[in-house]
Amino acid sequence: MAEAEAAERRVLVAVDESEESMHALSWCLKNIVSDKFRDTLLLLYVKPPRAMSTALDGTGTRCYTEAYLFSSEVMLAIERYGNEVADCVMQKAKKLCSELADVKVETRMENGDARDVICQMADKLGADLLVMGSHGYGLIKRTFLGSVSNHCAQNAKCPVMIVKKPKSTSNSQ
Amino acid sequence: MAEAEAAERRVLVAVDESEESMHALSWCLKNIVSDKFRDTLLLLYVKPPRAMSTALDGTGTRCYTEAYLFSSEVMLAIERYGNEVADCVMQKAKKLCSELADVKVETRMENGDARDVICQMADKLGADLLVMGSHGYGLIKRTFLGSVSNHCAQNAKCPVMIVKKPKSTSNSQ
Numbered sequence: 001m002a003e004a005e006a007a008e009r010r011v012l013v014a015v016d017e018s019e020e021s022m023h024a025l026s027w028c029l030k031n032i033v034s035d036k037f038r039d040t041l042l043l044l045y046v047k048p049p050r051a052m053s054t055a056l057d058g059t060g061t062r063c064y065t066e067a068y069l070f071s072s073e074v075m076l077a078i079e080r081y082g083n084e085v086a087d088c089v090m091q092k093a094k095k096l097c098s099e100l101a102d103v104k105v106e107t108r109m110e111n112g113d114a115r116d117v118i119c120q121m122a123d124k125l126g127a128d129l130l131v132m133g134s135h136g137y138g139l140i141k142r143t144f145l146g147s148v149s150n151h152c153a154q155n156a157k158c159p160v161m162i163v164k165k166p167k168s169t170s171n172s173q
Numbered sequence: 174m175a176e177a178e179a180a181e182r183r184v185l186v187a188v189d190e191s192e193e194s195m196h197a198l199s200w201c202l203k204n205i206v207s208d209k210f211r212d213t214l215l216l217l218y219v220k221p222p223r224a225m226s227t228a229l230d231g232t233g234t235r236c237y238t239e240a241y242l243f244s245s246e247v248m249l250a251i252e253r254y255g256n257e258v259a260d261c262v263m264q265k266a267k268k269l270c271s272e273l274a275d276v277k278v279e280t281r282m283e284n285g286d287a288r289d290v291i292c293q294m295a296d297k298l299g300a301d302l303l304v305m306g307s308h309g310y311g312l313i314k315r316t317f318l319g320s321v322s323n324h325c326a327q328n329a330k331c332p333v334m335i336v337k338k339p340k341s342t343s344n345s346q
Contacts, residue, residue: 009204027332031182031302034207129204134326153307153326153335159200163332 193306
């Protein structure tokens with residue numbers, strides 16, 4: 001972590017389409033980002049692995065996987081939808097940043113298993129702090145509540161802030 | 174969490190005799206405590222459950238537990254040692270606070286299972302944020318690395334900051 005006197009921090013916030021994620025970002029902007037430091041906020045969105053996409057033969061013909069049958073058009077539509085969701089999340093996150101704090105913002109989109117990618121990116125980007133919501137990461141992972149944040153809390157090399165969205169409060173807090 | 178405009182926070186830091194714990198406190202003082210908020214730092218030390226102590230018959234005679242045989246004098250000596258360790262940790266923590274930040278400090282000592290007590294106290298004391306080291310809690314619990322912080326990250330109602338002590342840096346950071 002940067003020493004206080006160095007006054008420069010890189011705060012990585014893992015964002016996704018969940019309310020918990022936006023709440024965590026909002027909390028971070030209100031409680032962590034400070035004039036005391038020249039903070040850079042790194043917004044990271046991790047798209048699910050391209051396992052299905054890579055099964056395509058790239059010719060537009062049908063592609064047979066172990067359990068499913070998809071045309072490449074369907075696969076492309078799924079990927080396009082995924083990209084739109086990612087863009088939408090990033091726009092929402094950047095808007096929140098501009099509304100709540102005067103902070104430099106950088107964005108990153110990656111593919112892969114969120115648990116591993118977040119830890120790797122925290123290291124690669126030289127994050128001084130990782131901030132994330134407590135309830136899973138991404139729609140698919142939502143079923144494993146908390147597993148991603150637990151994994152990151154254990155494996156990320158930097159301090160990890162896990163922000164739970166209070167059930168009784170509004171999203172704005 | 175208190176809104177930014179309310180500018181008042183109660184930051185609970187779980188301290189123990191580990192280096193990780195003091196590093197977490199130090200990190201919190203340098204990175205969380207801010208002039209922007211009228212922070213109160215709540216230092217919490219949790220002593221192990223009194224399971225053995227309560228097995229004493231209170232008469233000073235020998236007391237038989239399932240697996241061990243202790244005289245009440247030995248039990249009292251153990252408890253006295255535990256109290257001394259607790260006092261020592263608190264003194265060290267308060268010294269660190271006075272050295273690193275101009276912040277109001279309150280202290281609490283509790284008995285019980287650290288995992289449960291920390292979550293309960295975070296709720297009871299109205300903590301806006303819980304800060305703790307990543308490596309267990311207390312000498313006995315050290316064998317279950319990270320289990321206490323994981324438990325608190327999942328069960329505490331407030332945001333939880335888990336600070337890992339970097340292997341390559343000094344304690345002072």
